[in-house]
Amino acid sequence: MRRSPTDVPLKLWVVLARAFDAVERHSRASIARFQLGTTEFGVLEVLYHKGELPVCEVQRRILVESSSTTYVVDKLVQRGLVRRRASGSDRRVTLLALTPAGRQLIARIFPPHAAAMRRAVGALPARQQAAALRLLRALGTGAAERLTAKEADHDHD
Amino acid sequence: MRRSPTDVPLKLWVVLARAFDAVERHSRASIARFQLGTTEFGVLEVLYHKGELPVCEVQRRILVESSSTTYVVDKLVQRGLVRRRASGSDRRVTLLALTPAGRQLIARIFPPHAAAMRRAVGALPARQQAAALRLLRALGTGAAERLTAKEADHDHD
DNA sequence: AGAAATTGTCTCGAAATCGAGATACTTGAT
DNA sequence: ATCAAGTATCTCGATTTCGAGACAATTTCT
Secondary structure, rough: OOOOOOOOOHHHHHHHHHHHHHHHHHHHHHHHOOOHHHHHHHHHHHHHHHHOOHHHHHHHHHOOHHHHHHHHHHHHHHOOOEEEEOOOOOOOEEEEEHHHHHHHHHHHHHHHHHHHHHHHHOOOOOHHHHHHHHHHHHHHHHHHHHHHHHHHHHHHH | OOOOOOOHHHHHHHHHHHHHHHHHHHHHHHHHHHOHHHHHHHHHHHHHHOOEEHHHHHHHOOOOHHHHHHHHHHHHHOOEEEEEEEEOOOOOEEEEEEHHHHHHHHHHHHHHHHHHHHHHHHOOHHHHHHHHHHHHHHHHHHHHHHHHHHHHHHHHO
């Protein structure tokens, strides 16, 4: 339990947070050019690439809580970029899709944003990007599994 | 400029965000056990490990904006965990330090939190943790440099 | 079929975070 | 010595995000 001078797990967490922060600043700045917040952009982007989706599916992909998702979607609907529609098969779910205006907007701004993000991570050579991709994928899914496992613990105690 | 079916940089950004989110949930949950927010914990932790520091130094390490730092420090001062003190050498700066109560608190809760974070990233074997550490460090500093470079661009145009 | 647990969405109030800018001090250039 | 630019901290108002929980619909279990 004692912390050695090089406690790799703890450092990994710090460095992960710093890397995320630095790259996210690129993302924020890039998206701000288009008068959008990152979460709003996230909704538009996922609908653009995946097509019509239930709210809960969008929520999982943009990594915010459900109440925040409702809030952001409200704004996008008011702006006429997204529309809601009841699902036929499951009457709990609301399906989200881009309006023509929304599609036009995201089609226009996605490419320059993608370019900004390529630049943001571009300090890492391609080979190392691929390595980081693999490691982060394993780290993320591993951590996520351990989260749901812990929740299960709580449930039966 | 066209997006190939495997656009590594873009995927890297997505996977980075997901990994950060998953690990951060562990952190949040662990810290919530002690009735603290992550930012409050961050302040206590940095003061615990680095000793008395100027506000701006703390700010840089906890990765929030200066106005948020003031807000969080206010709360910690009100709770009697941190104290402010004017610097002798530079009259702009306020130095922050733990009170005895603050030191006692963080000394008690840091070890179990560290253990939780080791578990959070523990799905990755030690060797891969070390590799991820190196790659993320390079990614983070690279992205940060490109940020300040871009700011400089804006300044002279 | 009926009860219990789960899931999907939303409401509401509270908390965290930001951004712009005010103020005071320091540093660097001329 | 003065002035411009930069830095440190804080204030204030607005925005974003969360958390708890309400409610309806679905699924699972018996």
